Amino acid sequence: MDDETAVSGCADGDQAVAKDRLKSVNVTWAKSHLAVLRRALPEVGLQAVESPCAGEGRVPGDVVWVVTADDVEKRAAALRKKQWRSHIPGIAAVCSKQGLVEALASSGE
Numbered sequence: 001m002d003d004e005t006a007v008s009g010c011a012d013g014d015q016a017v018a019k020d021r022l023k024s025v026n027v028t029w030a031k032s033h034l035a036v037l038r039r040a041l042p043e044v045g046l047q048a049v050e051s052p053c054a055g056e057g058r059v060p061g062d063v064v065w066v067v068t069a070d071d072v073e074k075r076a077a078a079l080r081k082k083q084w085r086s087h088i089p090g091i092a093a094v095c096s097k098q099g100l101v102e103a104l105a106s107s108g109e
Contacts, residue, residue, distance in 0.1 A: 022047045026061030029071045036097060044105050
């Protein structure tokens with residue numbers, strides 16, 4: 001684990017994101033995308049966070065990065081209010097790494 005990744009505690013419950021803190025992406029389920037995310041997220045002002053003890057519970061992060069269809073299903077059931085998944089069934093074109101980076105970059109303008 002490097003300095004760009006914060007590990008949250010293993011306690012259940014919502015964890016509020018401070019308004020003055022950078023927005024974050026939970027990379028616990030990023031699998032093969034992890035190396036790219038660790039390089040790309042800081043470039044667009046985002047922080048990577050992980051929740052190694054989350055199981056199927058709620059996790060911190062404005063975006064929860066998922067790769068497999070199974071993770072999409074499991075994480076959907078545990079999303080917090082105003083939290084997004086990186087992949088949405090049926091619209092793969094906007095769920096790519098490049099699509100997410102472009103969308104997040106334009107939302108900050």
